[in-house]
Amino acid sequence: DSGVTQTPKHLITATGQRVTLRCSPRSGDLSVYWYQQSLDQGLQFLIQYYNGEERAKGNILERFSAQQFPDLHSELNLSSLELGDSALYFCASSDLKQGDEQFFGPGTRLTVL
Amino acid sequence: GENVEQHPSTLSVQEGDSAVIKCTYSDSASNYFPWYKQELGKGPQLIIDIRSNVGEKKDQRIAVTLNKTAKHFSLHITETQPEDSAVYFCAATNSYIPTFGRGTSLIVHP
Numbered sequence: 001d002s003g004v005t006q007t008p009k010h011l012i013t014a015t016g017q018r019v020t021l022r023c024s025p026r027s028g029d030l031s032v033y034w035y036q037q038s039l040d041q042g043l044q045f046l047i048q049y050y051n052g053e054e055r056a057k058g059n060i061l062e063r064f065s066a067q068q069f070p071d072l073h074s075e076l077n078l079s080s081l082e083l084g085d086s087a088l089y090f091c092a093s094s095d096l097k098q099g100d101e102q103f104f105g106p107g108t109r110l111t112v113l
Numbered sequence: 114g115e116n117v118e119q120h121p122s123t124l125s126v127q128e129g130d131s132a133v134i135k136c137t138y139s140d141s142a143s144n145y146f147p148w149y150k151q152e153l154g155k156g157p158q159l160i161i162d163i164r165s166n167v168g169e170k171k172d173q174r175i176a177v178t179l180n181k182t183a184k185h186f187s188l189h190i191t192e193t194q195p196e197d198s199a200v201y202f203c204a205a206t207n208s209y210i211p212t213f214g215r216g217t218s219l220i221v222h223p
Contacts, residue, residue: 004156043157044213048209055209090157094209096209101159106154106156107155
């Protein structure tokens with residue numbers, strides 16, 4: 001167990017809908033990362049937050065947004081969902097003062113029908 | 114941006130054999146190279162990592178080597194066991210952001 005929790009574990013929704021994925025980092029970790037894992041694209045970095053502030057952006061679509069709250073949990077919002085958004089979404093956390101090591105959560109499997 | 118190539122995509126070995134997975138990267142600014150193991154239905158788990166100022170690191174049956182000049186790094190697993198069966202990912206990290214390889218499915222036959 002990495003200490004990173006994600007909810008929900010599974011999510012099934014329809015095209016055009018909006019969903020929110022939640023992540024709680026390991027105790028003490030200030031940095032949160034979001035990743036998308038799909039068969040055709042592999043594991044792709046989406047966005048990083050550090051202590052509530054956006055720190056780095058990767059291949060994140062404009063329909064997607066994220067935030068990190070004062071208690072350090074993070075949410076990834078996906079809107080106007082398309083079939084191609086079906087994927088595993090992982091959250092990871094790290095203590096940047098200790099280095100680069102990231103700890104991954106168990107993921108949320110999103111299915112868009 | 115960074116580009117990471119990982120080979121092979123599938124590796125089948127007999128229990129007790131060694132397994133080697135190789136990755137190349139393109140951005141010389143990358144300075145941290147983690148390896149992750151992902152089992153079915155789980156998130157990636159860090160198994161070993163190496164920094165750009167180190168050429169080799171070993172942890173029990175697992176070792177990683179890094180050739181900065183050639184921009185490639187490798188994972189070596191000795192005395193493989195059936196529980197080593199999983200998908201392995203390499204990554205090259207720059208400013209805390211990793212770029213992942215496409216993964217290697219390792220199958221260890223008892």
